[in-house]
Amino acid sequence: MVIISVYAYKHLRGVNNYLLVSLAVADLVVATCAMTGSASQDITGRWMFGIFICKLWSSIDVYASTVSTLHLCCISLDRYYAIVRPLEYKSIITTRIVCVMMGTVWLLPASISFLPIFLGWHTTPQHIQEMEANPDSCSFVVNKPYAIISSVLTFWIPVLIMLGTYTRVYREAVRQKKAIKKLTTYSRSLAPLEVPQTETIVEISTTSTENHKCQLITVCNSDSDNER
Incomplete structure (x- = not known):
């Protein structure tokens, strides 16, 4: 619905909505690829597609989820400049910058999903042997180094950035609310006097x-x- 809305209405095709459309595409990948693989395994009780598809499915799951999280981080930066620094917004958040941001969030997660999973860097040797011995099961088991590195890069850093940007946005919203209230009170005090006749x-x-x-x-x- 988000993609159709932006496609159908020209006034929604702004730079800030590019990130929303890209986020919607990432969520569609999660729904169509990652969730369907999990659903098939839950329904049938086994993995029917072999070891290669198991690795591909695990890679897409990690990849699409990371892409979605990084999009949320980029959207928080866009909102920060739009509300906290509105005079600099158009000069900083340009079409080129947004395209660079989208390219980064789509390419960077491949280095922590497809590459380590297909090379076996993400898991333990025992788990690799179990997968080869039992091709009818597909589980995602990670070792400690991969768990720490991937969680820091794909979750904790984006979450800290979002907490920082939205805290500033909230403070600016409160400040503007107080300023508007003070201006309204001052305007009322300057209303024309009604002189009694x-x-x-x-x-x-x-x-x-x-x-x-x-x-x-x-x-x-x-x-x-x-x-x-």
């Missing part, structure tokens, strides 16, 4: 201009303090 004002209108101003202020202060 009384006999006293009619009588002093015949006096001189300077005395009229002085006496008019006196009347308004005494008859209508709320309009001061």
